[in-house]
Amino acid sequence: MGILKELQNRILIADGAMGTLLYSFGVDYCFEELNLLQPDRITKIHEAYIEAGAEVIQTNTYGANYLKLARYGLEDQVKDINAAAIKIAKKAANGKAYVLGTLGGIRSIKKSAATIEEIKRSFREQLYTFLLEGVDGLLLETFYDLDELKTVLQIARKETELPIIAQVSIHEVAVLQDGTPLADALKQLEDLGADVVGLNCRLGPHHITKALEEVPLPERAFLSAYPNASLPDYIDGRLIYESDAEYFGECAVNLRNQGVRLIGGCCGTTPRHIKAVREKIQGLAPITYKEVKVKQTEPTVTVLSKRNKPHLHEIVAKERSVIVELDTPKTLNTTSFLEGAKALKEAGIDALTMADNSLASPRICNMAMAAIVKNELGIRPLVHITCRDRNLIGLQSHLMGLDALGIDQVLAVTGDPTKIGDFPGATSVYDLSSFELISLIKQLNEGITFSGKPLQKKTSFSVAAAFNPNVRHLDKAIKRLEKKIKHGADYFISQPIFDEKKFLEVYEHTKHLSKPIYIGIMPIVSSQNAEFLHNEVPGIKLTDEIREKMARCGSDREKAKMEGIAIAKSLIDAAFDLFNGIYLITPFMRYDMTVKLVQYIHQKCANRVQERKITN
Ligand SMILES: Cc1cc2nc3c(=O)[nH]c(=O)nc-3n(C[C@H](O)[C@H](O)[C@H](O)COP(=O)(O)OP(=O)(O)OC[C@H]3O[C@@H](n4cnc5c(N)ncnc54)[C@H](O)[C@@H]3O)c2cc1C
Ligand code: MET
Ligand SMILES: [Zn+2]
Structure with missing residues (x-):
């Protein structure tokens, strides 16, 4: 008769999980490859679901697309794996159940997981196999990203008249990750031609039912729901679901009362769950009228963070500005650090910058020290x-914490690789690239979280990005700066430059940029330090003259210090007229050196004012 015709008059029961069932049997490789390697195993699962009462089953193809199979090196077998899955499901159904070809969502929370173009290509390949082999309908499921689902739904709708079931997944009751209310999302899917719209996975039956309370009965389409068995627990490295099938069956009645006509199960559900659904649903007619719960939306008050001072990017765009890096201690002794911070404040810096475990070695958390210098010493932290x-x-969470502390000057960087630090084997997270981090911060400035939820307050971060001019191809580095600007960078802070001639070259390459730069200068403390920088830090080359000057100081620490300061002063002279912003890096807690350089810059500014007065 066809799924849609049946749904006009009655509730259809679908199957439950495939992936988590296989996982619970100990399979922890590519579930979809089993269509080729162990077809009998998949057949048995389908049969068990049909035996339990499923009238609609789905192919074992949730992740059988190019992008996901590529993780297992199986990207060339998309057609074979899908074709095998359809044959297995059809044979198992044997006319007793409808077979849906399942296509799973690719993106999770991160849009960058795959581009829309990649998704389209990957989806089409899988879709064409379904259409070629023949199925009773398509199940587009577990889509966190509404844009992705809408895109693939449009492709599918254009290609086929088969019934299409389009299901989103949600993190929070009745709201998608981009903030779209579930009811709106399902309406959009219906308008794009989905025949059945609904949701699956992520949440258990309680939350899915709650979410559906806000969804009206669609005008033309039908509603579907495939909840997980429960919320997941993580035990001994495995995701475990509560498996009270009886409870799941009872919940199916609530789903029916919300107007759902296609009821199945997602992660953690088993044939026992489906059997329980059948027992509770049997004989119940679908509802044709429902009272929709109107969501009590809290008024979205969006206030701006209080700001007393202009941001650093506003200051440096107009006038001379000096910021100094003083890294937080590697031990719990904060005395020198706080003395240094105080001395730098007295010297007149605009901000004290604190690295985030630079060189991938742990130091006292810079947020903690930033709060201390801000509150106790009255210093502006970056x-x-x-x-x-x-x-x-x-x-x-870190950014929200910084906002709560009133710390609004940040630098967004990728971070030095762990292999150069104290814990070479430590995990590097990299959920976001520096570009994405900049965008995230700018989104918080709009009062919206990464997943699109309102924060009820707009943060007020001024976002710096890193600029490494010590590269072979400066052009490429500049391209990265342009990209960082597109993502929202307000200004740049550069790695130190050790060659007077380099400033002009950097100036020429960056003068077209719309954002200001704090140019980096770091005093050298010894000949050893000079040789290390020259020979071991990628991209950094010191002139022979500087290396010779430092070598002449031998092991005389005081002499080396004076020479290091003198060299840094020459670098400041070279940078002075080209860049408003000077970023001084304090080497090895030697703030006596950076204090002298800050004083030098201020003196230079005062002299300039004096000279101008005289010439006028
Ligand atoms: C001012 C400043 C402050 C810093 N503070 C910290 C800190 O607090 N903690 C810390 O751990 N590290 C810090 N770093 C180091 C920084 O994280 C690394 O140098 C990182 O590799 C580059 O940072 P990014 O954010 O500019 O990276 P991105 O521009 O996002 O670059 C990311 C990746 O691309 C590569 N790349 C960058 N430019 C080019 C290019 N021109 N051509 C080809 N590949 C390129 C990089 O090597 C890196 O692997 C800082 C760097 C700067 C300049
Ligand atoms: C990750 S959501 C579940 C996908 C698919 N329906 C399965 O059960 O394997
Ligand atoms: Zn699931």
Whole structure:
């Protein structure tokens, strides 16, 4: 008769999980490859679901697309794996159940997981196999990203008149990750031609039912729901679901009361769950009228963070500005650090920048020290944030914490690789690239979280990005700066430059940029330090003259210090008229050196003012 015709008059029961069932049997490789390697195993699962009461089953093809199979080196077998899955499901159904060809969503929370073009290509390949082999309908399931689902639905709708079931997945009751209310999303899918719209996975029956309370009965389409068995627990490295099938069956009645006509199960469900659904649903007619619960939306008050001072990017765009890096201690002794911070404040810096575990070695958390210098010493902190040490959850929480502390100057960087640090084997997170981190911060400035939820307040971050001019191809580095600007960078802070001639070259390459630069200068402390920088730090080359000057100081620490300061002063002279912003890096807690350089810059500014007065 056809699925849609049946749904006009009755509720259809679908099957439950395939992946988590296989996983619970100990399979932890590519589930879809089993269509080729162990077809009998898949057949038995289908049969068990049909035996339990499923009238609609789905092919074992959830991740059988080019992009996901590529993780297992199986990208060339898309057609074979899908074709085999359809044959297995049809044979198992044997006319007793409808067979849906399943296509799973690719993106999760990160849009960057795959481009729309890649998704389209990958989807089409899988779709054509379904259409060639023949199925009773298509199940587009577990789509977190509404744009992705809409894109693939449009492709499918154009290619076939088969019934299409389009299902989103949600993290939070009745709202998609981009903030779209579930009811709106399902309406959009219906308008794009989906025959059945609904949701599956991620949440258990309780939350899925709650979400559906806000969804009206569609005008033309039908509603579907495939909840997980429960919320997942993580035990001994495995995701475990509560498996009270009886409860799941009872919940199916609630789904029916919300107007759902196609009821199945997702992760953690088993043939026992489906049997329970059948027992509870049997004999119940679908509802034809429902009261929709109107969501009590809290008014979205979006206030701006309070700001007393202009941001650094606003200052440096107009006038001379000096920021100094003083890295937080590697031990719990904060005395020198705080003394240094105080001395630099007295010297008149605009901000104290604190790296985020630079060189991938742990130091006292820069957020903690930033709060201390801000609150106790009245210094404006600038906090570096790497993508290396925090996942997406950690990054957003960190930024929200900085806002709560009133710290609004940040530098978004990728972070030095762990292999150069104290813990070479440590995990690097990199959920986000530096570009994406910049975008995330700018999104918080709009009062919206990464997943599109309102924050009820707009943060007010001024976002710096890193600029490494010590590269072989400066043009490529400049392209990265342009990209960082597109993502929202307000200004740049550069790695130190050790060659007077380099400033002009950097100036010429960057003068077209719309954002200002704090150019980096770091005093050298010894000949050993000079040789290390020259020979071991990629991209950094010191002139022979500088190396000779430092070598002449031998092991005389005081002499080397004076020479290091003198060299840094010459570098400041070379940079002075080209860049408003000077970023001084304090080497090895030697703030006595950076204090002298800050004073030098201020003196130079005062002299300039004096000279101008005289010439006028
Ligand atoms: C001012 C400043 C502050 C920093 N603070 C910290 C800190 O607090 N903690 C820390 O761990 N690290 C810090 N770093 C180091 C920085 O994270 C690394 O140098 C990183 O590799 C580059 O940072 P990014 O954010 O500019 O990377 P991105 O521009 O995002 O570059 C990311 C990747 O691309 C590569 N890449 C960059 N430019 C080019 C190019 N021109 N051609 C080809 N490939 C390229 C990089 O090597 C890197 O692997 C800082 C660097 C700067 C300049
Ligand atoms: C990750 S959502 C579940 C996908 C598919 N329906 C399965 O059960 O394997
Ligand atoms: Zn699932």
